[in-house]
Amino acid sequence: MLSVALDLTIEAIILLSYFMILLDNSIVFTSTVKIATDLHLNSQTLAWVSSAYTLTFGGFQLFGGRVGDVYGRKRVFLIGLLLFSLGSLMVGVATNALMIISMRAFQGIGSAILAPTTLALLLDNYHGTMRARAIAAYGTTAGIGASFGMVLGGVITSVFSWRYGFFLNVPVGLLMFVLTLRFVEDSGHRRTNHLDLIGTFLSVLGLSALVYSIDGTIYQLLALIIAIIALGLFVYAEHVVKNPIMPLRLFTDRQRNSAYIARFFFIGAAFAYFFVTTQALQHIYGFTPLLTGLAFLPATIPQFLSALQVSNLSTKLGNARLIVIAVLFVTIGVFLTVVIGLNRGYWLAIAIPMVIFGIGQGLVLSPLTAEGVANTDPEIAGAASGVVNTVHQFGQSVGISAVVALTSGVHNGVTSYIMQLLIISAISVLSLVAAFVLQSRKHRQQG
Incomplete structure (x- = not known):
């Protein structure tokens, strides 16, 4: 009984810490207008409130x-x-643009350390069916944290202040620190005390430059060139160094590769949907930040309920088949708004499709996470977790940036949103194709 209680305590510590990161990432979506007003930020400077965090989170x-x-x-x-x-x-006490942007970058470094380490700790502390359940809970947390952040961000910003969305992390983070000291045991899987410094430098430079080439405002082409060169050198370095920061054997498993691709496109579609729908609710329907946050409940509640069924469904259907079904739900949910038409009002055009979208999102991230770390040995569990979270972060950046860039010339709000949903649907279809490939490979392996 004590062992079960300890396992649950460790899982709660890890998942709540991960939840904080995801919550924080989404809260910004519904808080940007208030942040800009309070700190007198123009649109270009405001974009860096998100980009600075994304830059370091993705780069590290x-x-x-x-x-x-x-x-x-x-x-x-x-x-x-x-x-x-x-x-x-x-970030919560920031008084000007420089302070909030630099502290968001600093916060991103903390997130980049926390996100992959949470998953690696789960892999260390759980085995067999307990590990499968813990990974399912991790994937569920990834989805719910992102969706719930939209709701909570709108409520906090409207009722209190956007600053409280960041202040909330401080007592929770300190509590998790104390509980980790007390309950979480360290793993004994370290085989070296040497970090791959060359790989570290090249990965941070290359990934940060790649994020900037997507989210930046000037010198984007130069950043892309730097990213290509740095990442090319990084791959070569990882091939020749003794203790690589990203062991290339992670990519020898074709099933894992399919899971990475499916996750990349799914996250790109999901976060782009959150981003553009937040704007549409306020600009087309005139919703306040509070109403905008609450308007995501039709996605958040079904997502939570469907996520509770993941373990049973994974056992019955298998991860690969469940991923295909879930991504299909998401694709239908996004495209349905286009079919219904925005003139039908929020409840018909947005809320009902959100229910379908939420069911799909609740089902997909747990099996995607499980497939992303499948067949990895303990000594590279952290590196595998880093790849999963890197794919997650870059999918988000690429998805939002691609949708915004492709519709930047459309100035009519309704037309722009419809076009954005069509592009998001196409991105989701790419995830569906990768999911079918994953299912095919799993079927051949089992056959």
Whole structure:
């Protein structure tokens, strides 16, 4: 009985820490207007409130995953909690553009350390059916954290202040720090005390430059060239160094590769949907930030309920088949708004499709996470977790940027939103294709 209670405590610590990161990432969507007003930010500066976080979060993901393999995941997890909590506090008290942008970047580093380490700790502490259940809970947290952040962000911004969305992380982060010291055991999987410094530098440079080439405002082509060169050198370095930050054998498993691709396009579609729908609700229907947040409940509630069924459905159907079904739900949910038409009003045009979208999102992330870390040995669990979270973060950046860029010349709100939904549907179809490939490979392996 004590063992079960301890397992549940460890799982709660890890998942709540991960939930904080995801919540924070989504809260910004419904808080941007208030942040801009309070700190007198223009649109270009406001974009950097999100981009600075994305830049460091995406750039340091591989480092965050591998450093736990080398120096111990509990120690690295504690450092990540402190950095994230401190960054959140400083964002909350920010008084000008420079302060909020620099502290968002700092907060992103803490997130980049925390996100992959949370998954690696789950892999360390659970095995067999318990591991499958823990990974399912992790994937569920990824989806619910993103959706619930939209709701909570609207409520906090309207009733209190956008600052409280960041202040909330501080006591929670410190509580998780104390509980981690008390209950979480470190793994004994370290095989080296040497971090791949060349790979670390090249990965941070390459990934950060790649994020900037997507989300930046000037010198994007130069950033892309730097990213291509740095990442090319990074892959070569990982091939020749003794203890790579990203062991290339992670990509020898074709099933994992299919799961990475499916996750990339799914996250791109999902976050782009959140982003453009937030804007549409306010500009087309005239919703306040509070109503905008509450308007996502038709997605959040079904997502939570469907996520509770993931373990049973995965057992009956298998992860690959469940991913196909879930992504199909998401694709239909997005496209249905186009078919119904925005003139039918929020409840018919947005809320009903959101229910279908939410069911799909609740079902998909757990099996995608399980397939993304499948067949990995303990010594590279952190690196594998880093890849999963890197794919997650870049899918988000690419999805939002692609949709916004492709519709930037359309100035009619209704027309723009319809076009955005069509593009998001196409991105979701790409995820569906990757899911079919994953299912095919699993079927051939089992046959």
